[in-house]
Amino acid sequence: MKLEPExxxxxxxxxxxxxxxxxxxxxxxxxxxxxxxxxxxxxxxxWDEMSNLPKALRAWLAExxxxxxxxxxxxxxxxxxxDKLLLELRxxxxxxxxxxxxxxxxxxxxxxxxxxxxxxxxxxxxxxxFCASGLAGLKRDLSAGEIVAQLLHVCYxxxxxxxxxxxxxxxFDNIVVMGMGEPLANYDALIKALSIVNAExxxxxxxxxxxxxxxxxxxxxxxxxxxxLGFRLAISLHGATDEVREKIMPVNKAYPLAKLIxxxxxxxxxxxxxxxxxxxxxxDVNDSLDQAERLTEIARDLHAxxxxxxxxxxxxxxxxxxxxxxxERFVSVLEDARVSVTLxxxxxxxxEAACGQLRLKTERDRAEVSP
Ligand code: SAH
Ligand code: SF4
Numbered sequence: 001m002k003l004e005p006e007x008x009x010x011x012x013x014x015x016x017x018x019x020x021x022x023x024x025x026x027x028x029x030x031x032x033x034x035x036x037x038x039x040x041x042x043x044x045x046x047w048d049e050m051s052n053l054p055k056a057l058r059a060w061l062a063e064x065x066x067x068x069x070x071x072x073x074x075x076x077x078x079x080x081x082x083d084k085l086l087l088e089l090r091x092x093x094x095x096x097x098x099x100x101x102x103x104x105x106x107x108x109x110x111x112x113x114x115x116x117x118x119x120x121x122x123x124x125x126x127x128x129x130f131c132a133s134g135l136a137g138l139k140r141d142l143s144a145g146e147i148v149a150q151l152l153h154v155c156y157x158x159x160x161x162x163x164x165x166x167x168x169x170x171x172f173d174n175i176v177v178m179g180m181g182e183p184l185a186n187y188d189a190l191i192k193a194l195s196i197v198n199a200e201x202x203x204x205x206x207x208x209x210x211x212x213x214x215x216x217x218x219x220x221x222x223x224x225x226x227x228x229l230g231f232r233l234a235i236s237l238h239g240a241t242d243e244v245r246e247k248i249m250p251v252n253k254a255y256p257l258a259k260l261i262x263x264x265x266x267x268x269x270x271x272x273x274x275x276x277x278x279x280x281x282x283x284d285v286n287d288s289l290d291q292a293e294r295l296t297e298i299a300r301d302l303h304a305x306x307x308x309x310x311x312x313x314x315x316x317x318x319x320x321x322x323x324x325x326x327x328e329r330f331v332s333v334l335e336d337a338r339v340s341v342t343l344x345x346x347x348x349x350x351x352e353a354a355c356g357q358l359r360l361k362t363e364r365d366r367a368e369v370s371p
Pocket of ligand 2: 124125126127128131132133134179180181182214215236
């Protein structure tokens with residue numbers, strides 16, 4: 001089986017790269033914008049829909065580019081707050097993209113704020129012991145085109161949910177890079193994809209509404225701080241001391257807190273924006289009062305927001321979420337110290353914390369049916 005698709009996906013092209021390809025083919029350069037307009041603004045689903053392009057050009061495009069590198073297998077709905085899109089890539093790899101709707105008082109879900117959670121790798125090499133995404137290691141990086149295609153599939157689904165005039169196509173409020181994979185381990189494809197998402201000829205989505213979450217690859221955090229586009233940063237901390245963090249996140253050996261914290265500080269000083277510390281609460285692993293106090297110190301030092309997430313159990317792994325009483329005890333330490341903190345209490349958000357599990361289940365089902 002071929003790992004690389006024969007044709008590059010159109011969603012991996014920038015205005016410059018597409019212009020170049022068209023020039024080489026003897027086409028006028030304005031065609032590049034027309035084509036990208038069809039992809040991102042008019043949401044065409046095939047080359048044939050691009051009615052203002054000559055037939056011969058459409059045929060050449062079909063030969064030269066993959067229109068869509070992902071096929072929607074199914075979308076799982078959870079209480080209507082969260083939709084999970086399971087996508088199959090050309091090499092049959094599975095990835096998922098999650099739509100999270102935050103209900104607002106007095107308005108229906110149609111008008112809720114939407115956050116989209118995207119994946120950057122098939123599997124993950126980081127080996128965090130609690131995480132479903134990393135259980136089978138890393139299969140491969142996603143290409144920029146595959147990362148962008150996830151967002152287009154979200155657009156297709158949302159457009160279908162709320163049929164409107166073409167000029168008012170569905171959009172969303174935030175993008176979080178918190179799906180499968182370690183985004184900063186696939187740095188170049190990530191930045192290319194996000195710049196396509198941001199570009200005015202692309203999805204035109206503001207960089208400040210995009211959050212990149214990392215397990216703590218220090219050199220890449222510093223590199224991200226130097227990017228022109230000011231993305232938001234979230235750190236998967238999960239342990240407030242090296243002793244605890246090292247037990248559950250192997251990355252802490254290469255980049256312990258003494259290296260991670262200064263890198264995060266450098267990032268937030270450069271961007272002047274609050275960063276987020278993600279902290280999954282796992283029973284008897286990191287939910288002690290001592291951890292809460294150490295976390296308070298780190299959050300204060302970095303002026304960071306803390307997002308506490310009760311652990312979502314993963315089939316085959318021994319970890320559990322602490323009781324609600326223990327969760328409340330932990331959060332109150334931070335609240336008493338006036339740290340900006342949220343604890344996810346809504347059940348519908350479970351799915352958000354569990355990016356990776358639907359794919360895992362489908363991979364297992366597949367393994368059971370194929371000899
Ligand atoms: N690799 C990146 C981004 C993807 S993981 C990172 O680690 O930050 C997105 C978030 O989900 C991380 O904070 C991760 O630690 C968390 N997560 C993974 N498995 C989880 C589980 N079973 N329950 C709750 N959160 C989980
Ligand atoms: Fe990879 Fe993030 Fe899961 Fe760790 S938590 S294994 S870095 S996806």
